[in-house]
Amino acid sequence: MYTLSGFADEISPKLDEQVAQLKKLNMKYLELRSIGGKNVSDFTDEEAESYKKVLDENGLRVSAIGSPIGKIKASDPFEPHLEKHKRVLRMAEIFDTPYIRFFSFYVTKETRNAMKAVVLKRMAALLEASPKSVKFQLENEEGLYGESPESCHELITTLKRPNLRMTFDFANFVLQGYDTRKAWQLLHSTTTYFHIKDGTHEPRQILPAGEGEGHLGEILNEAQHNGFSGFLSLEPHLGEARKDGGFSGESNFARAHRALVKVLKAIGAEYN
Secondary structure (H helix, E strand, O other): OEEEEEEHHHOOOOHHHHHHHHHHOOOOEEEEOEEOOEEHHHOOHHHHHHHHHHHHHOOOEEEEEOOOOOOOEOOOOOHHHHHHHHHHHHHHHHOOOOEEEEOOOEOOOOOHHHHHHHHHHHHHHHHHOOOOOOEEEEEOOOOEOOOOHHHHHHHHHHHOOOOEEEEEEHHHHHOOOOOHHHHHHHHHHHEEEEEEOEEEOOOOEEEOOOOOOOOHHHHHHHHHHOOOOEEEEEOOOOOEEEOOEEEOOHHHHHHHHHHHHHHHHHOOOOEO
């Protein structure tokens, strides 16, 4: 069974507009990245509790904290980032979700091999500073140590933490020229969450599910037959894509939702 979620800040920075659109689409979950232009890692407890109350009143839950943890240079100071990590853990507690998005630090092609030990040490420190009940979802993305399918697999198998698993982002692989089918063969056993956006490598563009080179239908069909049960989180990026997030607007978010539902219906998948 697939459960639909999405980055609601792609709808609007305003919480009331996020809530209205999610309800219009009959979605029960959102992946929380920002509200009012403020990142979740910067929320005060009071802000978070007030937002949680609004979500509760509207029958909405948080599928994951869309955190920025691990999205700094591997050479940047670590202690301030560790403090931000502690705030993210607190947000997961307030918003009642075990899932936290997790990144693997920016490296350059020239420094990649030299920084491997630093990346692993920092990721291990972040994991060790967290309750075992928290589930960290490693996301593949351009410029990070975990950009390629092979590097993501390397990180997860080297760290060997049961609470570190994969968030498989189709478009982020496609944009870098990686074949998602080969990526899936390597990462399927550790994937427990999906980010839904499609795309093409040449020309480099982001598209709704099923409209690019990501083979979403094929992979999601295989996942369901293998017993996958979890979240498909819309991250459309149809208006703007940035390193710290993206934006789509109400109509494009709805378009992305329709495209995903079309894919799921085509493969006979159960979803809610």
